[in-house]
Amino acid sequence: MVRGILARFDFVKAESIRWSDQPVWRLTGQWKPRELVKLLPDQKEAIESGQAADLDKLRQHLPGRVVVFLLMQEAPLLFRVEYHRAVTERGDEPDAPTSKAIATLQLHDVDLNVPIDPNRFIYNPGQLMFEDRTEAFLKSLGTKE
Secondary structure (H helix, E strand, C coil), X not given: CHHXXXXXXXXXXXXXXXXCCEXXXXXXXXXXXXXXXXXXXXXXXXXXXXXXXXXHHCCCCCCCEEEEEEECCCCCEEEEEEEEEECCCCCCCCCCXXXXXXXXXXXXXXXXXXXXXXHHHCCCCXXXXXXXXXXXXXXXXXXXX
């Protein structure tokens, strides 16, 4: 999931806020232009020239932006992801939100640095070919040398 978010969104805003009385980072991401071109091919020229895409033309189930929440610790911990879509009807309220979450994933009761039985991670793909890229992924995140 994290890899998919990083591949598709550029994070353009980072804010330090409080969540349930804990300090957290709130990161807001917008679609990478190359991803928008795939999703909105009719707007390819405008997107590639740096113009804002009309995100209302995205398929209904797709977000216009992503908001990621990280607990501030020694190593930040992702605990919530919100996929937002623009709100078109805001009524007469000047402070009405400009977007709403259309899907949310929140992690609860996360235990860190506890022993895990290695048998929980046994994967038998049968005859399917696979490649374990865990170490390469951890290196790409800067957590391994």
